[in-house]
Amino acid sequence: MTPPTIATILAASQAEPCRPWPRHRLPHTAWRALIDALRHEPHRLLALWADTIEVHALLLHDPGLGVVAVSTAIEVGAYPALSAVRPAAEPFERMIRDLWGHHAADAPDERPWLDHGQWPVTLPLSPRPGSAPIEPDPPSFPTAEGDHATRLPIGPVAGLITDAAHLRLTLSGTAIRSAEAHLGYAHKGTLALMRGKSPRAAARFIARLSGDATVAHSLAFARASEAALETEAPPRAQALRLLLAEWERMSVHLGHFADLGALAGAAGLHRIAEGARENLARAAEAAFGHRLLMDVVVPGGVSHDIAPDGQVVLRAALTAFVETLPPLAAALEHPPLASRLSGLAPVPLALANRLGAGGVVGRGSGRAFDARALDEAHGGIEWEAETQRQGDETARNLVRLREIAASIGIIDRLSGFLPDGPVAVTLPAGSGEGIGCAEGPHGDIWHWLRLDHGHIAAAFPRDPAWALWPLAEHVMAGAAVEDVALIRCSLGLTVSGMDL
């Protein structure tokens, strides 16, 4: 008998109404069959999270853009681990253990992830949070393997202006033999803060989940809320949202080029990119009232309309910006920098696929997935995902440059034809479950939430960093130790969105 495929497992299961993709509830036997099926089937793991009684997984089948949401109940405090077949599940399983206390049976790694022993409570999201342990646990790492190995701990206070993360490198000479990241320093308890609030009130936390993707996170969250309540944002709001998302993408890509220039000592690149980003930020403030566009996208629409002269301001900024694109591209091809970036942080396609890494990293390695492909509102606009095959920083920069050019085109067309009408609808105080996604500057962002009479009963945001940090550990192994800061920048590693 052939083992059951994912399709047959789902067909035999009970589907919960979750929009736009139903959530299939699997008993443990079916969940184990799913784990077996995942050995042969190519579905990527997007996210793994929990509530008080179940764990949920979100899977994506790349070619057909099929999104699969599955759940299994917690039995005797445990559920079968996914990390044996999907290594990307490992940090999720450690996070679930720290926040809800659910135990991943047969998981290879059970060390704490977010809980560093500093909180006044343990298992903060479980129905009965415990009191804190008396002795804080320092993060533990496996001991260095082999002789002549040096351990190099970096962070959480390291680098000039970077996020709080701890990296533990094992070196032989100056080559990195293995790298392990430990995060959680930026854990702010966002999920606990969101619980019991209305989507509109919780949007303030979502906008501050990751500063580099504040529009994209707000957008995915708004889409999930609207899907759960079976409402739609008005056409004008939808057009403005797309415009805002593309504006953010351009700004963050420019910010990347500026950081890269600063780190690699390419002053010309730094100057051009930082200057252009500053102009975009000022135009954003003039048109929407916030330089980084925080709190503009909200569940139900957008918080306020574009300023009366906003379209003129945006167009003027774009016209000036287009002029800086050729020197920007030239600065990236400037020989000392170009040879530094060529071959930097190579990501093989198989690795990107295995860990489900999307965004610029995935597309630079040939994984074409872009969450905008799932977005029906983009239907009216010609747009194509940019992919490269080499997988190094040069390939990723090419993707970034072309995405900037594509964003300019999209914004140009949108700002000329903004539909008239209201910019927001009031969300009903209903109940329901929804999933929303958006393509952020660093990759695909997914939000799930369950509403109970207008209040959030449970929610989970999936930041691209969940795939990128495990990927970075692989990429750093074999690299030179002086490249660590450049690799962090190259892969767009941020911590706040993943630290929750």
Next chain:
Amino acid sequence: MRRPAWLPARVTPDPDVPVDGDTVNALMARLDAAAQTRLGRSLALRHIDAGSCGGCEREMRALSGPLYQLERFGLRFVESPRHADVLVVTGPMTRNMRLALEQAWDATPDPKWVVALGDCAVDGGVFKGSYAVLGGTGNAVPIDLTIAGCPPSPARILAGLRALLEANAP
């Protein structure tokens, strides 16, 4: 005509932020006098992320861009707290970062100042009351200056750092 790569990007001055030549020159003269009197050298800044979302960092990085050029005011970011005069702290002070911040503060030589940058660092911002945050830098180390905003604009950050210099001038 194609712009040569070495030319800086064209930046439009913001009418609301007075960054015209006179102001900048006057500012530089005042800063110079204040910094020289007090320290006889430039101020070294060390950034510490205490759980920030990354927005404040983004605006802080803009300070070293072509429009603000932090370094011409004698202000610069350094790699280690041991080399710093000022700790610039962002984020709502997560409990997981308290130990690291306290160690960095201990490692910073006297005289030292602490700047709480952004609404989160001032009092926890929207994350106030969470089990995982202390709610502001001041709950871990003594602070000398707060710069509010979510995130504060680069011009505001610069103005705040200038105020710190002047307040400490004799």
